[in-house]
Amino acid sequence: MSRVSAGVRLAAPMALVAASGLLLAGCGVTESTKAKAGSNGVTISVTDDGCLPSPNSAKAGPLTFTVKNKNSSHVSEAELMQNGLILGEKENLTPGLSGSFSLRLQPGEYVVNCPNAKNDQATFTVTGKSSDTGTADESAQTAVDAYDKYVNNQAKTLVARVAPFVAAVKAGDIVKAKSLYAPARTYYEMIEPVAESFGDLDPEIDARVNDVANPKQWTGFHRIEKALWQDNSLAGMGPMADKLSADISKLQKLTASAKFQPAQIANGSVGLLDEVAKSKITGEEDRYSHTDLWDFDANVAGAREAFAVLQPVLQKKDPKLVSTINAQFGTVLKALEKYRQGGVYVNYSTVGAADRRQLTTIVTALSESLSKVAGEIV
């Protein structure tokens, strides 16, 4: 599957794991176990021709994939996928570089994918029984279940909120569509790293004009945002609205069959805050509507939920980090509150440079703390 190199995609996407394919153990295999697990190692050699795994099958359980770019200047990444979902990947491997990722895999057929290669897909088979896969730590399992439920709920609400927005756009009702734009997006922004793991879906839903190679193929929320706020015309937006509706439904279906690993949940929360720092505080995301604070709020809410489900696991390992992070979330929420008037956020263009700097400072501090969580819960 080819991927649009949209800027909206995070460097470290939260890979999703098909329910059928993977048990949710904290399965980030540490360096030391990697060394020992010689028999459980798979090497994926990337060349211009393709990406062949060696061996091309393994027994169910924890597996470490080492991706080596031998000499290809065209192919720089490899992904392990199942049913169209990226389970694990290593990117940005220039010739001579290698990198690894670890997963706990259930029996089944998987695909190794390396975009831009002549044969960009190879098969990988996991044998054995599900019971060989190993079991997850109980509290980690609780966290995983809770986050899973959260994502599904947000995705359902997203579908429900996008429907009237799409209807207003198709009806040519600019005033109504404007009023529904930010509240609908909220539910997307809460789970954005999840959407980003579905390849092209995030760019199609959420790209900005400067993210797409061909502006004529620009679709999604921000295309309609421009029509509403800059062009003041919804002419030609009917098909855009239909496509957004279809993409959101697709997202909801995909999330329904997706599950996560604790480390991915933790690093997804970091990704959400990096979104805040990179595109919300700058005012880049909602440049026509200046509704960035709605997205900001939603990103923080999503990060907070991700942290909340992990907190019981982390509490046992590093209570000090828990209290630091909770205090830092409090600081961010308090700062956001300042911009809420009568239940709605102010137009972001009214937020001055000194205030934006202050917001950056507290969000960056929180993000740094959250980046330490994954190491404690795997």
Add this chain to the structure above:
Amino acid sequence: MAVSRRGFLGSLGLAGAGVAVASCSKDDTASDRPAKAPGGSGTVPFHGRHQAGIATPTQDQLAFAAFDLTTRSRSDLIDLLRTWTTAVVAMTSGQPVLGDSASDQVPPADTGEAAGLDPNQLTVTIGFGPSLFDGRFGLASRRPAALADLPALPGDQLDPGRCGGDIGIQACANDPQVAFHAMRNLNRLALGTASMRWSQLGFGKTASTSAAQATPRNLMGFKDGTRNIRGEDLATMSKYVWVDDESGQSWLNGGSYLVARRITMNIESWDHDFLADQQAVFGRHKVTGAPLTGQQEFDKPDFHAKDKAGEPVIPVDAHIRLASRENNGGLQILRRGYSFTDGMNARGQLDAGLFFLAYQKDPKQFVALQRKLGSMDALNEYISHTGSAVFACPPGVRDGNGYWGEGLFT
């Protein structure tokens, strides 16, 4: 701390008397002298009576930053100083910031860009601004009387965004990436406790602080710092640079005051000034660096010499006359500044100049000099002071158990 294997400074160590480079006096045997001129590789010891980065030979590159505390907790401040000290001990000895997790699901403790690079004589020096003593951290009674914001001075065109700060940190190395790496990692370690208020990168030292160093040139093309205090000159360092017990604050004993001034040069105007005038502005020959009354760089300026017309050879408003110890009651400061450029300004001119750093026993030394220079110096036509800060730099950390500014909290 594995320093002795790296470079010559490590083997010399920090003498109890307080010099980093102990072997440069004339009567040392050749074998005790530096194997090569400063500007090279290796480490400068972090631990000692004084902080490194003051008397130690000036490196070529600077990364400077002022920080404001975002916490109001005294224990958070102490934790930060401990964390920073540990990181600086590692980085100045050529090690990465330590503390990596066994998991690859978290970021590395060190940002990584200095891996494989020589330490390049990295020094990192800390100072505390007046605002740190405002009562947030229970330090009001520990503020030395001399530590206060500088008064308004002639020549000031200060940008508030480039002034002040609770804490100042100077990172110097002979490789810009090593200096930047140090500052970047300290900034990262401060997240949640302190945030950067302003920062300045500098390239090209504009003053030498050791007799073993050649005199560098500033962006006006003149040799700068010819008559600077040398770190090896213990008597002068003691008289004008190191704080003794006169501050009434024992925590500062062995420290120094740092004055930082961002001095913007009107480069384009300067470049259009004719040579004789450029030389008259400084009071020196541009090529040789010799005073207008001499032939060699280190010839002593003769401020009494007159030309045929009876006018002083070194003009009355020449920079070296106004700044000289002879005309300031013997007053001296240790200059350790760097050239800087931040690209260009909004008017399309080069935004460049001198990031002036000076260490002294009391900030009033700088104030006295600048009151005179700022009102009379012929150089004023070509410069303006656009940033300003003052910091009290604590003494060095004696050993591996200590941390920066420890004396403030005991």
